[in-house]
Amino acid sequence: MKEPVLQMKHIFKTFGLIKANQDVSLSVYPGEIHALLGENGAGKSTLMNILMGIYRPDSGEIWYKGKPADIHTPKDAVELGIGMVHQHFRLIPTLTVAENVFLNSGKKTFFLHHDEMQKEIRECSEQYNLQVTPEALVWQLSVGEQQRVEIVKLLHQGTEILILDEPSAVLTPQEAQNMFDTLRKMADNGKAVIVISHKMNEVMHNADRITVLKGGMVEDTMLASEATIERLTKAVVGDRTLSEQQKDDSAKEGRERIGTEPLYIMKQVSAKNDRGLPALKQISLEIYPGEIFGIAGVAGNGQRELSEVMAGLRPVTDGSCFLDGNDVTKASAKQLIKEGVAFVPEDRRQMGLVLDLPMPLNIILKSYHSERYSRHGILRTPVMWADAANYVDKYDIKHGGLELPVALMSGGNQQKLLFAREVSGKPRMIVATYPVRGLDIGAAESIRSILREQSEAGAAVVFISEELEDIFGFCDRVGVLCDGELMGIRRVEETDFQEIGRMMSGERGDAV
Numbered sequence: 001m002k003e004p005v006l007q008m009k010h011i012f013k014t015f016g017l018i019k020a021n022q023d024v025s026l027s028v029y030p031g032e033i034h035a036l037l038g039e040n041g042a043g044k045s046t047l048m049n050i051l052m053g054i055y056r057p058d059s060g061e062i063w064y065k066g067k068p069a070d071i072h073t074p075k076d077a078v079e080l081g082i083g084m085v086h087q088h089f090r091l092i093p094t095l096t097v098a099e100n101v102f103l104n105s106g107k108k109t110f111f112l113h114h115d116e117m118q119k120e121i122r123e124c125s126e127q128y129n130l131q132v133t134p135e136a137l138v139w140q141l142s143v144g145e146q147q148r149v150e151i152v153k154l155l156h157q158g159t160e161i162l163i164l165d166e167p168s169a170v171l172t173p174q175e176a177q178n179m180f181d182t183l184r185k186m187a188d189n190g191k192a193v194i195v196i197s198h199k200m201n202e203v204m205h206n207a208d209r210i211t212v213l214k215g216g217m218v219e220d221t222m223l224a225s226e227a228t229i230e231r232l233t234k235a236v237v238g239d240r241t242l243s244e245q246q247k248d249d250s251a252k253e254g255r256e257r258i259g260t261e262p263l264y265i266m267k268q269v270s271a272k273n274d275r276g277l278p279a280l281k282q283i284s285l286e287i288y289p290g291e292i293f294g295i296a297g298v299a300g301n302g303q304r305e306l307s308e309v310m311a312g313l314r315p316v317t318d319g320s321c322f323l324d325g326n327d328v329t330k331a332s333a334k335q336l337i338k339e340g341v342a343f344v345p346e347d348r349r350q351m352g353l354v355l356d357l358p359m360p361l362n363i364i365l366k367s368y369h370s371e372r373y374s375r376h377g378i379l380r381t382p383v384m385w386a387d388a389a390n391y392v393d394k395y396d397i398k399h400g401g402l403e404l405p406v407a408l409m410s411g412g413n414q415q416k417l418l419f420a421r422e423v424s425g426k427p428r429m430i431v432a433t434y435p436v437r438g439l440d441i442g443a444a445e446s447i448r449s450i451l452r453e454q455s456e457a458g459a460a461v462v463f464i465s466e467e468l469e470d471i472f473g474f475c476d477r478v479g480v481l482c483d484g485e486l487m488g489i490r491r492v493e494e495t496d497f498q499e500i501g502r503m504m505s506g507e508r509g510d511a512v
């Protein structure tokens with residue numbers, strides 16, 4: 001039996017009243033992929049941040065290669081050979097891949113030996129089948145590529161223990177599989193890999209062992225070969241049962257809720273992406289009140305631009321949009337909010353929340369001028385606080401205090417807050433971009449049921465997702481985007497995974 005390369009022993013960490021980690025012990029062996037699972041706010045990121053020297057535990061020990069290790073700063077961790085790919089990448093966009101990899105690597109010759117840098121990176125990426133282009137500028141890369149650069153950077157630092165915080169949340173299924181293949185190669189070379197994920201199937205297939213955290217404690221730990229969806233679900237959400245079957249049925253029933261006149265119409269709409277290149281090409285679609293309209297496609301094929309056009313955040317270069325018969329092609333985001341268009345953006349940290357502000361202020365960001373929140377130019381603080389408390393209740397948002405900056409909430413809980421703010425009230429149309437990404441299964445289900453409630457109340461819901469299970473289990477119709485074009489629209493009961501998959505890769509189908 002091999003010795004563990006890393007042991008975290010009886011780790012405790014509190015933030016104010018929140019017990020983020022309570023007596024957590026974790027052993028990691030060289031050669032294994034160890035998955036960390038658990039609901040939003042369970043303490044996964046905190047535990048890894050302690051390992052990285054970002055937080056100090058209140059008590060507990062970390063042993064590394066058989067000896068107690070004193071990790072005070074991230075630098076200490078890196079020097080020991082522990083490295084982390086954070087969920088929000090930390091590359092410098094205006095530098096090249098090579099420069100990013102070598103930055104902070106301690107090599108003084110930084111700008112001098114471009115050829116050598118590139119050669120070293122090529123070797124490393126070939127060994128692990130990580131395709132990166134050393135001379136490319138980081139801002140030009142897709143998220144998948146940026147993640148590979150982060151991994152190459154860690155390998156180049158000589159990392160022995162790699163931690164990845166929700167690495168597949170932003171990847172397409174194919175990219176995620178490639179990433180796990182790479183991680184497997186690293187494990188085979190004797191490295192240890194810790195992966196945080198919410199995707200049960202993914203960890204069952206790719207990890208060796210799984211540890212589930214719940215309420216800051218270890219709830220269960222098992223060999224991946226012994227894991228079942230039932231056991232993992234029980235460990236993650238407890239006895240609250242989720243009936244998949246029931247959900248599927250309810251989604252498909254009640255078609256009569258869908259109106260007969262479209263609420264939103266796009267006619268031959270084109271738009272550009274941030275780099276000025278064509279991102280949407282002549283998109284035409286109609287969305288009905290009460291309908292849940294899915295947009296499927298590999299991420300990066302125009303979904304973001306489409307959702308931003310719908311929300312009035314991106315100019316249309318050609319074509320027109322109508323809401324309830326009115327031309328809204330040139331309407332601003334503010335006008336559309338007034339018209340009842342709610343938008344859940346993809347990048348919640350940049351577009352959705354002001355991380356330094358507490359929850360009540362984040363709630364009113366888009367509606368501080370409304371009557372609800374201001375009278376005669378004075379903010380109605382008690383209303384804001386009461387609304388925040390309501391959201392916390394309804395969406396089960398975990399937090400350390402309403403008065404604290406939302407930056408201190410866990411990733412999934414920030415997302416629930418943003419969602420609550422956007423869909424509260426009576427939106428006529430909700431544009432939700434990857435709304436359940438990064439959420440635990442319980443939270444994901446409550447988000448779906450809120451969207452369903454809104455659609456039953458007559459709202460048109462646009463649901464952008466790359467998870468076909470979600471699209472099929474939840475939507476009435478689905479449109480497929482590929483390379484900025486709408487490849488076709490289908491009723492979900494009249495199509496299947498194969499057909500949608502073919503359309504995702506560029507095969508055209510006829511609209512219904």
Ligand SMILES: Nc1ncnc2c1ncn2[C@@H]1O[C@H](COP(=O)(O)OP(=O)(O)OP(=O)(O)O)[C@@H](O)[C@H]1O
Binds near residue numbers: 018020408
């Ligand atoms: N710096 C901080 N100050 C105050 N509270 C914090 C801080 N960091 C985390 N917390 C709280 O500790 C708890 C655990 O958070 P953590 O980020 O570890 O959860 P997580 O398991 O990573 O969740 P998610 O899946 O949503 O990312 C949460 O309730 C969070 O609000």
Ligand SMILES: [Mg+2]
Binds near residue numbers: 044045046410
């Ligand atoms: Mg986290």
